Amino acid sequence: MWRSVASNALTLFIVILVVAAAMLAWGRQQFSGPGPLAQSICVKVDKGASLSSVSRTLEEQGAVSDARIFRIGADYSGRAAQLKFGSYLVPPGASMAQVLEALTAGGQSTCGxxxxxxxxxxxxxxxxxxxxxxxxxxxxxxxxxxxxxxxxxxxxxxxxxxxxxxxxxxxxxxxxxxxxxxxxxxxxxxxxxxxxxxxxxxxxxxxxxxxxxxxxxxxxxxxxxxxxxADLWAARADGLPYDTPEQALVMASIVEKETGIASERKQVASVFINRLRQGMKLQTDPAVIYGITKGKGALGRGLRQSELRRETPYNTYVIDGLPPTPIANPGRLSIEAALNPDVTKYLYFVADGSGGHAFAETLEAHNENVAKWRALEAAQGAADEGGVQGN
Incomplete structure (x- = not known):
C-alpha cells in the first residue's frame, strides 16, 4: 500500500513538474513573443506609478496580453523598480520584453x-x-x-x-x-x-x-x-579663394541669404567664388541690406540707388572681396557649399520665376535672363491687377 501511495505521489510530482515547466515555457513565450498591438500607441508612465498600475494600463490599452505575466517578467528581469516616467511609443507587435525595455531604459520620452x-x-x-x-x-x-x-x-x-x-x-x-x-x-x-x-x-x-x-x-x-x-573645413576643396574658416563662414552666410533651395547652393557658391578669383565685386544685395539693418530684422523694402552707391563695409557693390563678417547664421548645407562648391564658369544669376535662379557665364546671357525675369514680373503684376479688378 505504501509503495502504491509513494508511486502515485511521485507520478503526481512529475506531472506537477511537467505542468510547471510547460507553464514557465508558455509564460516565457508570452513575455518574449510578438505582442497583440495592431498599431502603435503612446503609453504614459506617471511619476511614482507602480508596476501594478502600469501593467494594468498596458493590458487595458492592448499593449500586453496579460498584466500578471508582464509583472512576473519585470520581477524576474530585475526591472520591476526601474520604471521611468514619461510617454513612450510602443510599436505594433512589440513583445512584453520590448515594452518593458522602453519603459525602463530612461532617456527622453519618445511619444506624447x-x-x-x-x-x-x-x-x-x-x-x-x-x-x-x-x-x-x-x-x-x-x-x-x-x-x-x-x-x-x-x-x-x-x-x-x-x-x-x-x-x-x-x-x-x-x-x-x-x-x-x-x-x-x-x-x-x-x-x-x-x-x-x-x-x-x-x-x-x-x-x-x-x-x-x-x-x-x-x-x-x-x-x-x-x-x-571645423569638420567641413577639414574636408574642403583645394584652391578656394579664402584662407581661413572664418572667411568661409562669411561666404556661407551670403549663399544662405541668396537662395533657399538646397540643390542650387553649390551653384550660387560657385558664382561668388568665380567672382573672387577674377577680382570682380560680389554685388550681393543681402550683404548691403545687412550693412543697413545690422541684422536687426528685415529691411521691409527694396534697396535704394543711394544705398547701393554708399560705401560701407558691407556694400559689396563698392568694396572688393568679402564683407568683414558673416551676414547671418548659415546652416550646414551652405557651409558645405562654400567649402565644396560646384565647378562652373558661372558669374551671374537671377531669379527665374520658379523660386530658383537662372545662371549665366556671360553678361550677355545674364541680361537675357534678366529680361525674361522682368517679363515674368510684368505679366504677374498684370495678372494680379486683373484679379483685383475682377473681385
Whole structure:
C-alpha cells in the first residue's frame, strides 16, 4: 500500500513538474513573443506609478496580453523598480520584453507632446505638437506668437511635467534675432550678456529642459557651429579663394541669404567664388541690406540707388572681396557649399520665376535672363491687377 501511495505521489510530482515547466515555457513565450498591438500607441508612465498600475494600463490599452505575466517578467528581469516616467511609443507587435525595455531604459520620452520654439527669419512662433502613434509623425496642436498671450490649450499642456521642449533656429537668422527671440521664451531662465558674433550659431534644433539657462543654450549653439565648421573645413576643396574658416563662414552666410533651395547652393557658391578669383565685386544685395539693418530684422523694402552707391563695409557693390563678417547664421548645407562648391564658369544669376535662379557665364546671357525675369514680373503684376479688378 505504501509503495502504491509513494508511486502515485511521485507520478503526481512529475506531472506537477511537467505542468510547471510547460507553464514557465508558455509564460516565457508570452513575455518574449510578438505582442497583440495592431498599431502603435503612446503609453504614459506617471511619476511614482507602480508596476501594478502600469501593467494594468498596458493590458487595458492592448499593449500586453496579460498584466500578471508582464509583472512576473519585470520581477524576474530585475526591472520591476526601474520604471521611468514619461510617454513612450510602443510599436505594433512589440513583445512584453520590448515594452518593458522602453519603459525602463530612461532617456527622453519618445511619444506624447512637445513644444517647439521656432526662431525664424521673419518671425518666431511657439508650436505645441503631438505625436500621432498611427503615423509616427507629429501634428500641430496649436501655434502662436510668443509675444502674445498663450492659448488655454498650451497653458494646460505646459503644466505636464512630461512635456518636452525644443528650440529651433531657422537657417539664415541673425544672432540679434536669436537673442531677442530667446528673451520671449518664458520657459527659459537667465540672460545673454551680449549678442554673439554673427554666424557663430548653428541653425538646428536643440532639446532643452524647462528652466534651462539662455546663456548655456547660446554656448551650445556656438559649440555646435564651431564643430560643423571645423569638420567641413577639414574636408574642403583645394584652391578656394579664402584662407581661413572664418572667411568661409562669411561666404556661407551670403549663399544662405541668396537662395533657399538646397540643390542650387553649390551653384550660387560657385558664382561668388568665380567672382573672387577674377577680382570682380560680389554685388550681393543681402550683404548691403545687412550693412543697413545690422541684422536687426528685415529691411521691409527694396534697396535704394543711394544705398547701393554708399560705401560701407558691407556694400559689396563698392568694396572688393568679402564683407568683414558673416551676414547671418548659415546652416550646414551652405557651409558645405562654400567649402565644396560646384565647378562652373558661372558669374551671374537671377531669379527665374520658379523660386530658383537662372545662371549665366556671360553678361550677355545674364541680361537675357534678366529680361525674361522682368517679363515674368510684368505679366504677374498684370495678372494680379486683373484679379483685383475682377473681385
Amino acid at each position: 507632446r512637445e513644444v517647439n520654439f521656432r526662431i525664424g527669419v521673419l518671425k518666431s512662433e511657439v508650436v505645441l505638437r503631438e505625436l500621432d502613434p498611427a503615423t509616427d509623425a507629429y501634428v500641430d496642436v496649436v501655434k502662436f506668437d510668443p509675444t502674445a498671450a498663450a492659448p488655454a490649450e498650451f497653458t494646460e499642456a505646459a503644466a505636464d511635467a512630461d512635456l518636452r521642449w525644443q528650440v529651433t533656429l531657422a537657417e539664415g537668422v541673425t544672432s540679434w534675432q536669436v537673442v531677442e527671440s530667446l528673451k520671449q521664451a518664458n520657459f527659459l531662465e537667465g540672460t545673454v550678456a551680449e549678442v554673439p558674433p554673427e554666424g557663430s550659431l548653428a541653425p538646428e534644433g536643440y532639446e532643452v529642459a524647462r528652466g534651462s539657462d539662455r546663456g548655456a543654450l547660446i554656448a551650445a549653439m556656438q559649440a555646435r557651429q564651431l564643430q560643423v565648421l
